[in-house]
Amino acid sequence: ILNVEQSPQSLHVQEGDSTNFTCSFPSSNFYALHWYRWETAKSPEALFVMTLNGDEKKKGRISATLNTKEGYSYLYIKGSQPEDSATYLCASRGTGNQFYFGTGTSLTVIP
Amino acid sequence: GAVVSQHPSRVICKSGTSVKIECRSLDFQATTMFWYRQFPKQSLMLMATSNEGSKATYEQGVEKDKFLINHASLTLSTLTVTSAHPEDSSFYICSAFLRGYNSPLHFGNGTRLTVT
Numbered sequence: 001i002l003n004v005e006q007s008p009q010s011l012h013v014q015e016g017d018s019t020n021f022t023c024s025f026p027s028s029n030f031y032a033l034h035w036y037r038w039e040t041a042k043s044p045e046a047l048f049v050m051t052l053n054g055d056e057k058k059k060g061r062i063s064a065t066l067n068t069k070e071g072y073s074y075l076y077i078k079g080s081q082p083e084d085s086a087t088y089l090c091a092s093r094g095t096g097n098q099f100y101f102g103t104g105t106s107l108t109v110i111p
Numbered sequence: 112g113a114v115v116s117q118h119p120s121r122v123i124c125k126s127g128t129s130v131k132i133e134c135r136s137l138d139f140q141a142t143t144m145f146w147y148r149q150f151p152k153q154s155l156m157l158m159a160t161s162n163e164g165s166k167a168t169y170e171q172g173v174e175k176d177k178f179l180i181n182h183a184s185l186t187l188s189t190l191t192v193t194s195a196h197p198e199d200s201s202f203y204i205c206s207a208f209l210r211g212y213n214s215p216l217h218f219g220n221g222t223r224l225t226v227t
Contacts, residue, residue, distance in 0.1 A: 046215030
């Protein structure tokens with residue numbers, strides 16, 4: 001079992017603010033790092049799959065970076081909108097093909 | 112594409128009965144499916160990895176006789192909670208995986224199990 005940690009646990013921001021969260025994971029036996037967005041009453045939706053140290057991915061106002069040597073990834077949201085309100089999960093995929101999730105960061109964007 | 116259907120979405124059962132949860136990949140063949148359980152305010156805890164045509168691999172601490180997993184076809188995996196007890200009440204969610212270096216997981220909507 002891999003220990004994946006996310007911080008903060010929850011976050012309230014004003015509409016238009018930019019924000020970021022952290023995911024830390026064991027750097028040994030690392031294969032890939034996944035970010036998912038989980039909206040209430042829906043299933044988690046993949047945002048990014050990252051594998052290489054230094055990777056940066058972007059999707060609209062959301063971007064993510066990866067540092068495999070020190071075992072962390074950041075997710076950034078620029079100009080938060082109410083529709084960004086969700087729980088953001090990260091998961092570390094080990095070489096054994098299993099995926100281990102953090103507890104998530106619950107984001108609430110206040111209009 | 113890559114839709115995963117899970118049901119039931121909610122089930123209430125009496126202590127001692129068994130409950131089956133189905134997870135289907137609707138438009139792709141999932142060689143691997145994962146079953147997770149989530150307690151309140153905790154992360155998705157991996158219970159088992161299910162590969163089509165072979166026995167599931169259970170995580171440490173998960174009772175294989177309690178949580179029976181069957182992956183009989185490339186589009187269907189089932190989780191049966193046998194002789195359910197109130198402590199089995201939880202949120203169960205499946206995800207399917209297409210083999211590939213950068214493949215994400217595709218999730219069902221989850222099942223809220225309440226054992227009375």
